[in-house]
Amino acid sequence: MRVWIETNAKMAKQDYYQALGVEKSASPEEIKRAYRRMAIKHHPDKNPGNKEAEAKFKECAEAYEVLSDLDKRKQYDQYGHEGLRGIGMHDFSRMNVEDISSMFGFEDFFASVFGGGGRRGGPVRGYDLETGVELTLDEVAHGTEKTIEFTRQDRCPECKGTGAAPGTQPTRCPLCGGSGQVAKGGGFFQMVSTCPQCHGTGQIVKNPCPTCRGNGRVPKKRTVTIKIPPGVHEGQGIRVAGEGEPGHDSGPNGDLYVYVRIKPHEFLERDGNDLIAVVPISFTQAALGAGIEVPSLDGTRQLKIPPGTQYGSLFRIRGQGLPDVRTGRAGDELVQVTIETPTNLNTKQGELLREFAQTENKNVSPKSSSFFERLKRHLGN
Ligand SMILES: [Zn+2]
Ligand SMILES: [Zn+2]
Known part of the structure; x- marks a missing residue:
């Protein structure tokens, strides 16, 4: 076929x-x-x-x-x-x-x-x-x-x-003689139209x-x-x-x-021949780096997240997308991470984080430090 x-x-x-x-x-x-x-x-x-x-x-x-x-x-x-x-x-x-x-x-x-x-x-x-x-x-x-x-x-x-x-x-249509068409009008101008009796088939x-x-x-x-x-x-x-x-x-x-x-896939979205997976990670994983499991076409695969990963970072896994329908060349899988802020901390965790917060300085959070410095300057303090 x-x-x-x-x-x-x-x-x-x-x-x-x-x-x-x-x-x-x-x-x-x-x-x-x-x-x-x-x-x-x-x-x-x-x-x-x-x-x-x-x-x-x-x-x-x-x-x-x-x-x-x-x-x-x-x-x-x-x-x-x-x-x-x-x-x-x-x-x-x-x-x-x-x-x-x-x-x-x-x-x-x-x-x-x-x-x-x-x-x-x-x-x-x-x-x-x-x-x-x-x-x-x-x-x-x-x-x-x-x-x-x-x-x-x-x-x-x-x-x-x-x-x-x-x-x-x-049998042959008597009105059009089997041609399927009849001429209307006479003389020089004749209109040819479909035979109304046989609907153009020429047969009855x-x-x-x-x-x-x-x-x-x-x-x-x-x-x-x-x-x-x-x-x-x-x-x-x-x-x-x-x-x-x-x-x-x-x-x-x-x-x-x-x-x-x-059919829509539960975890993967298609973009041309690429696949996109949005994967939530914890803020400690983002800060310390981690090996995480990400959805893929054949189930799951491991992805290494480096220390200091930011919200929305995109990781490309080459050749793990869909094949091109003409060339067969595979697209990529793109993993976008979102970072979840912890909720419902217990006492111990709260203490640890407060302790951590006191040690925070420019080196740990350069972006937010410089942001708040600029904001202070802006307000004239
Ligand atoms: Zn006819
Ligand atoms: Zn029949």
Whole structure:
């Protein structure tokens, strides 16, 4: 199986209700109207060359895909974007405008607004799908293999994708003669648009297949096992060729994009390929120096803290970060120490510290001594 890493990180997901400008309580009909309104507003035919509008247009389609489907909407309402993982959503960012315009049964609608359009006859590549995978930092460090389960619309096994009941065949559409397109108007100016009877397929199904109700496709759970290389980042996509939806008319399958999410680690935070650990030490350890235990990817490791360590000091452990996804070169682990001031001293400890305080002078605490000297000067004493 061929797998590769996408360079572009996927940005944070939008709120679907906001994208369509509807309330959370909106009815299916309101959602449909809102989608049509927003899709026209941002349609690239209306905003030529405007990348932002095109991105908005695709966001609206994604929002509509979820909110127009009762199951997906319920999952989204209850669990947010998390709830949609593994459902096998279309990857709209990679789809072209014509394909999106003809989805959800809106081909005629967009054709009537913008003219032309609709699906051409002949082989068409299947749509790309996207899903997510969650990795631990340890899996990121070493690379891993993951089995991903997702649902996709597969060719109906009963009718072999034709949509016609077994024993019957789709027939050529009488309105367009099988071309999928009809011409409107006469004379010099002719408008070509998608055939309203066959929706551009050029074929009519008289007896629909009972399994797929004439769609030619049925949702099917699939599992794929993918190898995830070490060093991937949050939001990176792994493309699995040919695991998207099947194409039309023997067109090739689309691809599946698996987007990476990384579970937060209890002690380590990622900064590029470096890892950062914040470790509290006692003030005596800071003053006297100590060997301390610090969290690392493989458990813990020893770190020597020199005498006189200050609050916030950073120690670099070379090569103990994450590998670079391209070069494999390891980043570093950075340990930042914080110093805890003792509380609840017992009598003995209090005495010892008071005794120590009396011996304190410039040499022991040069910074605070000079600070208080400067402050005294400032106040004119
Ligand atoms: Zn079927
Ligand atoms: Zn037709």
